[in-house]
Amino acid sequence: MIKVGIVGGTGYTGVELLRLLAQHPEVKIQAITSRTEAGMSVAEMFPSLRGRIDLKFTSPAEAKLQECDVVFFATPHGVAMAQAKELLAAGVKVLDLAADFRLKDTAEFTKWYGMEHACPEILAEAVYGLPEINREAIKKARVVGLAGCYPTSVQLGLAPLLASASTGGKALIDGTHIISDSKSGTSGAGRKAEIGTLHAESSDNFKAYGVKGHRHLPEIVQGLKAIAGHDQIGLTFVPHLTPLVRGIHSTLYVRLTEAGLGVDYQKLYEDFYQNEPFVDVMPAGSHPETRSVRGSNGLRIAVHRPGNGDTLVILVVEDNLVKGASGQGVQCMNLMFGLPETTGLTQIALSP
Numbered sequence: 001m002i003k004v005g006i007v008g009g010t011g012y013t014g015v016e017l018l019r020l021l022a023q024h025p026e027v028k029i030q031a032i033t034s035r036t037e038a039g040m041s042v043a044e045m046f047p048s049l050r051g052r053i054d055l056k057f058t059s060p061a062e063a064k065l066q067e068c069d070v071v072f073f074a075t076p077h078g079v080a081m082a083q084a085k086e087l088l089a090a091g092v093k094v095l096d097l098a099a100d101f102r103l104k105d106t107a108e109f110t111k112w113y114g115m116e117h118a119c120p121e122i123l124a125e126a127v128y129g130l131p132e133i134n135r136e137a138i139k140k141a142r143v144v145g146l147a148g149c150y151p152t153s154v155q156l157g158l159a160p161l162l163a164s165a166s167t168g169g170k171a172l173i174d175g176t177h178i179i180s181d182s183k184s185g186t187s188g189a190g191r192k193a194e195i196g197t198l199h200a201e202s203s204d205n206f207k208a209y210g211v212k213g214h215r216h217l218p219e220i221v222q223g224l225k226a227i228a229g230h231d232q233i234g235l236t237f238v239p240h241l242t243p244l245v246r247g248i249h250s251t252l253y254v255r256l257t258e259a260g261l262g263v264d265y266q267k268l269y270e271d272f273y274q275n276e277p278f279v280d281v282m283p284a285g286s287h288p289e290t291r292s293v294r295g296s297n298g299l300r301i302a303v304h305r306p307g308n309g310d311t312l313v314i315l316v317v318e319d320n321l322v323k324g325a326s327g328q329g330v331q332c333m334n335l336m337f338g339l340p341e342t343t344g345l346t347q348i349a350l351s352p
């Protein structure tokens, strides 16, 4: 059994990890931390876990994380990088849901996250946690920086148009003019009650935010450049807050080049993702809905060529807490421990 520790068990990604790992056949949850609820039973805070998890929260200082095989950090930015070195030295693998190990340029990290990186040497070896793109590296990784919820949707939505394995090295789109119109449910903001995500202010509201620059922009651009194998990438990324609890919906707009005009994009996407257990390329003309993946690790894509123009529209949906966070974390953990990638991740979305 894989002994798992979770730092930040009282947050939304933490409780989502608990939901997924409580039903994972190869996992024993060893420690779950909370700075404020130490001593409280997990099932008391989260009744959905009654009968499934009989552990209590422990304070981060008391948690025996070094006795775990792997520790998930379901914490704000800056927490994992402060503890990773000690854990790795003790032979514990680290999966971070925050952004500590995503941006390879420490100056960019400081610019967007307002803190110096605590362990650049570990950042250098860290692997970006997006299995459909980095599977072999994740298998060998000691430390994984899991892709963010929006970045997961945008990168997987565009990968078939940029990866040479798919394009044959041809430039099918103008990669310097990509637009991502992305929407998130309020759980994306975390369990802390903040102005703007309170029910009274979000339940019947819809708004854009971070238009002048969101911290996911450099992460997505870094990922698209790696997928494309070149730096000619320009992205306009506009996130929106919706009155959903869960869900990410990204509408991606790209302009086709002359070389890209005659391509069958439905086939290109189906071929690219044909062996991916969690990516569903929907039939031509589909409009994927967030509720169709709610609570599952699935990500759905539909590609459209409206009219006879040179614009391609790609629609992507995922559950921000599953494929956008904790499910992706379990997917990466499965790879790091040599398990079938889908282990513990076969949940079907709830309907209605």
Ligand SMILES: NC(=O)C1=CN([C@@H]2O[C@H](COP(=O)(O)OP(=O)(O)OC[C@H]3O[C@@H](n4cnc5c(N)ncnc54)[C@H](OP(=O)(O)O)[C@@H]3O)[C@@H](O)[C@H]2O)C=CC1
Pocket: 007, 008, 009, 010, 011, 012, 013, 014, 033, 034, 035, 036, 037, 060, 073, 074, 075, 076, 077, 079, 097, 098, 099, 147, 148, 149, 187, 188, 189, 190, 191, 192, 320, 321, 324, 325
């Ligand atoms: N929500 C989402 O959809 C997604 C979130 N993420 C990222 O995952 C991380 C967690 O997000 P989310 O679960 O939503 O956040 P929450 O705010 O819901 O939970 C944060 C958790 O971190 C704990 N925590 C806070 N500060 C510290 C600290 N200094 N040391 C130890 N524990 C601490 C808190 O526990 P306590 O106070 O009890 O100690 C709480 O359990 C964030 O970095 C977020 O950006 C990534 C993808 C999607």
Ligand SMILES: CC(=O)N[C@@H](CCC(=O)OP(=O)(O)O)C(=O)O
Pocket: 097, 098, 099, 147, 148, 149, 150, 184, 185, 186, 187, 188, 189, 190, 239, 241
């Ligand atoms: C609705 C909302 O507030 N979403 C968050 C993204 C949450 C998240 O996924 O953050 P990381 O993946 O970077 O850790 C935001 O826009 O900051």
